[in-house]
Amino acid sequence: MDSLQIAASLRRYGFEEVEQRTHALGYSHPAMGGQRVYLKVSRAERGERAMPVGKQPLVLHPATAAHPGFARTRVAAMGPNYRYKNSNMSAFPRKPGESATGIAVDVPDLAALEELLLLLGVPVAQAGEAATGLPAPDRPAARTDAPRQDGPAPIHPASGEAAVALQGAARGATYHAREAIDFAEHCCQGTGRLEAGPFNLDALAMAIEGPRRLRFCPLGNRPAAPRLALVGITPGSQIEAFADALSTTDVATAASHAAFSGAQQAIKKLLQAHGFAARLGISLEGDLNQNPAILTTSVVKCCLMVDDGYRFAAPDIAASPAALKCATERLVRELRGYATLEWIVVFGGPAWEALHALSFEGRPVIEALREGGRHVVQLPHFAQNFQQRELYACDDRAEAELIAAKPDRARYADEARRMRHALLVELAKA
Incomplete structure (x- = not known):
């Protein structure tokens, strides 16, 4: 589960958002006696829309580690960061001159979250019924002893x-x-x-x-003659915007409305960097999904979840017969079906790696996409670390100045620089 999925569940369990900082949201529950939990969010400024964080998104008070039974929870078994530091957590302990400290944990699914909340004294039985739509006694129990399948498993349609x-x-x-x-x-x-x-x-x-x-969620638009394709890994929390839109509109309209929902501001900044969109002669005014020059889609077009989360990589796609066909045959045919398409932008590492690792007709997918002279480039993910996006938008000189002012940015610089230079090389070829 990512941080915004957890936030939605916490609200259903009776939590209230009591603190909003740039990179963290604080939640409290009456049963916790004033203690808070924090959720990581990604954004450059507090006024921007909070984007989800997938890696160890939930942060607990350090005292939780001493709670009887915590070591036996599923979140504790997933390698928490017991020394996570974030200056945005005002209710957590800190040493003079240092950021506040907490325990950052991964939450694989709803059952693991409920197990943790029950340990913290939060009643979840009644809240769980509202959160899932199923009566508490009939809800599936956490599968703590079920082995993960490494190879392809049979598809079991819900029927x-x-x-x-x-x-x-x-x-x-x-x-x-x-x-x-x-x-x-x-x-x-x-x-x-x-x-x-x-x-x-x-x-x-x-x-x-x-x-x-x-899950059925075929997000994206259908322009007649696009010149630029924007490709994510798979719909994440945007599935909620899609589901919500189905109450008032048809599937195609809902799919277009929800594609990259909540992320367009960040995406536009990435496309503006280094004069990219301007060089292509593409205006970024208005909704990107309504732009006749832009196609929006994903490597796995519908919503693929692994262990109830959106964090996965090429091996997870390869292990899924349904996702594998979607990420190879469907993706290549969709993009090659537009004779006008000149540029393909792929967001984030997992999607980029999948295009290199997966094959179509005996060669990597990325080679099939480059056929006919199409330019395929990687840009930073629009909803993950903002530090990488910030560095990507710099030129070499501005990057050096930023790192000198903020040394912690240095660890994000190599990937950002690689993507920036690769884009400039492709622009020079065009």
Whole structure:
């Protein structure tokens, strides 16, 4: 789970946001006696929209480590950072001249979060019913002893009684579909159907493969003659914007509306850097999904989750038959289907690595995409570390000045510089 997914769950459990800083949000619950937990967020300034953080997004008070039973929780078994420092956590202890200290943990799924909150004294049984749409006694238990499958597992479409359970009754359902949706009409591998009426996100599940789930969420637009493609790894929390839009509009409109939802400001800054968009003659005014020169899509077009989180890499895609076909055959054919497409921008390391690691027709996907002279470049991820984005936007001289003023930025410089130089090389070729 990323930080904004955890935030949504905390609110359903009765937590209130009591502190908002640039890089951290503080939450409290009446049962915790004034103690807070913090969630990491990514943004350059407090006035910007908070973007989710996936790595160890939840930060606990240092005293939690001494709590009886903490060492046996699933979050404690995932290698917490017991010395995480962040100056934004005003309620946590700090030494003079140092940032506040807490315990940063990964939260693999909702069951692990509930286990932790129960340890902290937060009642989760009734809240869990509201959070999932399922009565507490019927909710799936945490699978702490289930081995992870390393190879491809059979696809198990959500159907029959399971599909009914996933669809849920009106009570506790989070979203509403204005019309019935046949997944196969919008997805090359779509199986299943969403009935009109209330639903929760699990009702969008098309395939379950061991720890992997593929949810119906074909985000992106469909311009007639784009020149620039923006490619993410897979829809993350944008699936919530997609599900919300289904109450008032059709699938294609909802998919376009939700693509890169909440991230367009950061994306526009990346595209403006080094005069990139200007060199292409593309205006960035307005909604990027409504721009006739821009195609929006993802490596895995629908929402792939691994262990109930969005953090995964090429091996996870390769281990999923459904995701693998989407990231190779579907992606290449989608992008090569536009004769006008000249540039393909890939956001973040996992997506970039996947294009090199996965193959289509006997060669890396990235080579297939470069066919015909298309320029394929990597840009920093729009929702992850802002330090890398900040350095990417610099020229070499400004980078040196920034690192001199903020030495902590140095560890982000190599990747940012590599992406910047690669873009400038491609621009020189164009």
